Amino acid sequence: MTEKHKYKTIGKVINNEITKKRAAKILDLSIRRIEQLMKIYDTQNMTSFAHHSRGRRAYNKTKPEICENILNLYKTKYIDFNFIHFKEKLLENEKIKISYSVLYNLMSLNQIKSPRKQKLRKKDKSHPLRERHKYFGELLQADASEHLWLGINHPKIFLHGAIDDATNTVVGLYFDYQETLNGYYNVLYQILKNYGIPMTFYTDKRTIFTY
Numbered sequence: 001m002t003e004k005h006k007y008k009t010i011g012k013v014i015n016n017e018i019t020k021k022r023a024a025k026i027l028d029l030s031i032r033r034i035e036q037l038m039k040i041y042d043t044q045n046m047t048s049f050a051h052h053s054r055g056r057r058a059y060n061k062t063k064p065e066i067c068e069n070i071l072n073l074y075k076t077k078y079i080d081f082n083f084i085h086f087k088e089k090l091l092e093n094e095k096i097k098i099s100y101s102v103l104y105n106l107m108s109l110n111q112i113k114s115p116r117k118q119k120l121r122k123k124d125k126s127h128p129l130r131e132r133h134k135y136f137g138e139l140l141q142a143d144a145s146e147h148l149w150l151g152i153n154h155p156k157i158f159l160h161g162a163i164d165d166a167t168n169t170v171v172g173l174y175f176d177y178q179e180t181l182n183g184y185y186n187v188l189y190q191i192l193k194n195y196g197i198p199m200t201f202y203t204d205k206r207t208i209f210t211y
Contacts, residue, residue: 010041030099067106070096075152083107083114112152132165137195139165142187142203144179162187171195
C-alpha cells in the first residue's frame with residue numbers, strides 16, 4: 001500500500017465519496033486510525049501527510065508466531081465463536097490485542113469463516129408451548145446436528161442424539177457422515193440396551209413412534 005493510495009483514499013472519505021468503514025477495509029486499518037488520518041489530511045499536503053502517517057507499525061504486520069497462536073486458539077478453544085466475539089475473548093482471556101480487520105484477513109487467508117448467528121424462528125402463536133412430560137421415558141426426542149465436531153481440519157459430520165423430555169437426560173449419541181436412518185437406529189439401540197423401551201419416540205418433527 002503506497003502513501004499516495006492512502007492519501008487518495010482518505011481524501012475520498014473527506015469528500016463523502018466512501019465511508020470510514022469502507023476506507024478501513026481498503027487500507028486494512030481500524031476506524032480509529034482512519035479518523036486520525038482524516039485529521040492529518042485536513043492540515044497537511046500529500047508530502048506532509050505521508051510523513052505524519054508513517055512511523056506506526058502496520059496493523060497487518062502481526063508477528064507470525066502470534067498469528068499461529070491465534071489460529072490454534074480458534075481451532076482448539078473458540079471454534080464456535082464468531083470473529084467479533086473471538087476478538088473480544090483474545091483480548092479478555094489471552095491478552096492478545098488485534099484489530100478486527102487484521103483478524104478477519106488472517107482467518108480468511110486460512111479458509112476460516114465466521115459462524116453465522118443463529119436466527120430464532122418465530123413461534124406459531126396458534127400452538128402454545130406444551131408442558132414437559134412428567135416421567136422419564138414417556139417421550140424421547142431425537143435429532144441430528146451437522147457441525148465441525150472433530151475440529152476445523154476435518155469435514156462436518158452429523159451427531160445423532162436422543163434426549164428424555166422429562167429430565168433432559170441424553171440417552172444416546174452416534175456420529176455419521178450424513179443424517180441417516182442407520183444413525184437413528186444406533187441411537188435407538190443404545191436406548192433399548194441401557195434404558196429399555198420408551199413410550200414415545202419423536203424424531204425431527206417428522207415422525208412419532210409409539211410403542
